[in-house]
Amino acid sequence: MLNERKLKILEAIVKDYIETAEPIGSRTIEKKYNLGISSATIRNEMSDLEEMGYIIQPHTSSGRVPSDKGYRLYVDNLMNYRELTLDEATFLKNIIANNINHMEYLMKETAKAISLLTNYTTIVSEPTVNKTKISHVQLMPMDEKSIALALITDSKAIKNHVVLVDFELSDAELNNLTQILNSWLRGRAIDEVDVDNVKMSGDSNISKVFYKVLDAIKNIILQEKNVNIYTSGVNNMLDFPEFSDIEKVKSLFKTFEERDVLITLLGESSADDIQIVIGAENSIEQMKDLSIIKANYQFKGRDLGAIGIVGPKRMDYFQVSSILNGIVKNINDILRNAGNDDG
């Protein structure tokens, strides 16, 4: 295992590289970090560290750069979380307080806030309804050809849809139908709803609408099985020297547009605490040069979605994981309070 001195040197290399993005040599370490040993000694230790796979020499006669393994050691053994600063904490509390009524906004705004605080890219997957229960369904008059449908879940999501019809229904008829639907749907888990096996007898116009509404609900459910996903601060990537090449930018930005990739990226594990995935540790080819720091959030024990912060491998793991830690606590608190009635 690594001795104290090697650890110190590795830590210096990682921190310096995170800060400067330049390969770092023995003489620089000697001057910048007072380790009390000469550059020649540092050179010997670095040679060992390279052999052990913790650092890499981009080319002969250049300084060293941390390898994935080096970052891993740093993250696991040399780093801890800090508390949020007062500024960060109030900033985030405000965001959350201002968007507490609207889940979708909350996630979008949180992503924005994280990007702003960290200068990295944030990916958020939205609370999906398919793991939740239907708490209410409502039909509403729109115009003589269309009926609006709202579906509310116990995770406080509201989904709308428009149902086209050939004839107009009165408010009373709509209310009536709304009651029928609710008596049947309320409290059901959304992915257990089997709209194909419902039958309705009686007035033909109303039952026509009834089936159309069931179809619409089916659509909402299908649609929602595809997770919603947002990114924020993608442009922040342009500020890193890692992406001074336009071709790299192009391929990275294309990747950020691929839902599937993002979903995989966020979904790969679902541990309870904050996960740090470094470089090639993730399975996505196009992301081999990036790291991601992520966390899941839960509602009533169900995983609802995740927040991930993406940056170059030399991203500021310390700052980002600290901030994410603070945020996840806050959000989970909110979700817990929102649902402290039953369950």
Place this chain on the structure above:
Amino acid sequence: MLNERKLKILEAIVKDYIETAEPIGSRTIEKKYNLGISSATIRNEMSDLEEMGYIIQPHTSSGRVPSDKGYRLYVDNLMNYRELTLDEATFLKNIIANNINHMEYLMKETAKAISLLTNYTTIVSEPTVNKTKISHVQLMPMDEKSIALALITDSKAIKNHVVLVDFELSDAELNNLTQILNSWLRGRAIDEVDVDNVKMSGDSNISKVFYKVLDAIKNIILQEKNVNIYTSGVNNMLDFPEFSDIEKVKSLFKTFEERDVLITLLGESSADDIQIVIGAENSIEQMKDLSIIKANYQFKGRDLGAIGIVGPKRMDYFQVSSILNGIVKNINDILRNAGNDDG
């Protein structure tokens, strides 16, 4: 005014530059376009064209490039629209048909489609509700602490909001309140609603909720007075040699994130047909090197929003304005049909 030969040469320069992005010289014109005159003559004519301000020499001893004035002449006098190709037409019809039930999706998907067809960036401003009338308001139970509110407009937009309360209301009470709200709000223009001057007497709990709902409606109206705006295909800009410099990309992408700029860009005029704004003709400093082709769409005679396609000044004015022309017709048809009941 320009004689026939000068026009031919200018047209050749514009078309060639749109295609190749390289300054074009007299010898190239001679060889590539059979104008029946020698390069020396072309050279003389080009010298005239430059003096008249239609073309520019980026540096001594390079070929010529169209100036804003040159593009203007080309667009106004040398270009016309073509019909949509069958492929384009069916593609667009499908998009529209698939999203006819949901205004927001329709605009987003249209923007996506345009970016896909043209390889430029599309900006769309969403139908705002503040120019429309309220056709229905609905309260719905959410959980014991919150009531969901849906507001439907005659332009088929559905807006949701959550109202927090300290106590639970029964379905019957909610329906009751819904009726009261509708009797008062239905048919009103949304920007004429004056929620501050309503009074309600009677049961204290219900009237408490009543005022909270009015507040929420106020919020929706205020929020919607800020136009919603989307961009699509921003990354397409990366493919143009104009943006091979990372600094330019950075500043352009930052600009695309500024709502105000985009709103100004789309809103600058509101003529009936397609408008082409070339380079410095628009008032936005950061957009001096770009052109925008845009159109408004209307609903019942009211301007609802606009679609704009942004590209480098040498964008394919012919293709883009033709496609936009086709799209606007389709969308306005849809909106007209959606509202052919009254008004």
Place this chain on the structure above:
DNA sequence: GTTAGCACTCGATAAAGTTGGTTGCTAACA
């Protein structure tokens, strides 16, 4: 085990050279 000294490596930057498309001008021509 640690350190000073030194030859060597190699990317980055700067300087010098080459190329190719283009112009403007002049003189000859129709």
Place this chain on the structure above:
DNA sequence: TGTTAGCAACCAACTTTATCGAGTGCTAAC
């Protein structure tokens, strides 16, 4: 008077060559 061939000059872009500097590995001495 308009058109054209011919030619010197121009200059961005690219290639080649030279220089620089931060860094290494190795050796010998402490």
